[in-house]
Amino acid sequence: MKYNAEGWVEKEIENKAGDIVEGTVTEIEDGTLGKFVKDFSKFDKSGKSNKEQPAILVKTSAKSASLMIALPEGKDYHPKSKMAQYIRTYKKAPFIGQKIKAMSDENGFYNLILAK
Numbered sequence: 001m002k003y004n005a006e007g008w009v010e011k012e013i014e015n016k017a018g019d020i021v022e023g024t025v026t027e028i029e030d031g032t033l034g035k036f037v038k039d040f041s042k043f044d045k046s047g048k049s050n051k052e053q054p055a056i057l058v059k060t061s062a063k064s065a066s067l068m069i070a071l072p073e074g075k076d077y078h079p080k081s082k083m084a085q086y087i088r089t090y091k092k093a094p095f096i097g098q099k100i101k102a103m104s105d106e107n108g109f110y111n112l113i114l115a116k
Helices: 082-090
Strands: 020-032 054-060 066-070 099-104 110-112
Touching: 066 082, 066 110
Parallel strands: none
Antiparallel strands: 020 054, 020 099, 054 066, 099 110
16 A cells, blocks of 8 residues: 555555456446446547447456447447457457456556457
8 A cells, every 4th residue: 555645545556557367258238328328428528429329338257347339220330349349359249158358457447358
C-alpha cells in the first residue's frame, strides 16, 4: 500500500500492463446499450448511438474481463465492429465455455484480446 498526497491509501496495482491470462466465457447477457452503459454521454460522444440498440455483455473468468458488443440491425457486421474483431480472433461468435484471452492495461484492468 502507498499513500497519495492527500493521505488516502491507494491500492497497489497487482498486475503489470501487458499481462495475459486465459479464461472462458461464463455468461452472455442480452440487453441494450442503455442497460450496459452507466454514463451514456461519455460513451456516445458523437451523438449517433441509440440507447435502445440491442447489445450483449460477454462475461469471462479471466480476471473479471468483459466485453460489450453492440449488435447491428441487419445481419452484416462492419469489419471494425467488436463482433467482427471477436469472430476474427476466436473464429466464432461468443458462446458459454469458449476459451478466450485477456490482457491487463496500465490501470490493472483486463480486456479481452481482439484482432484489429
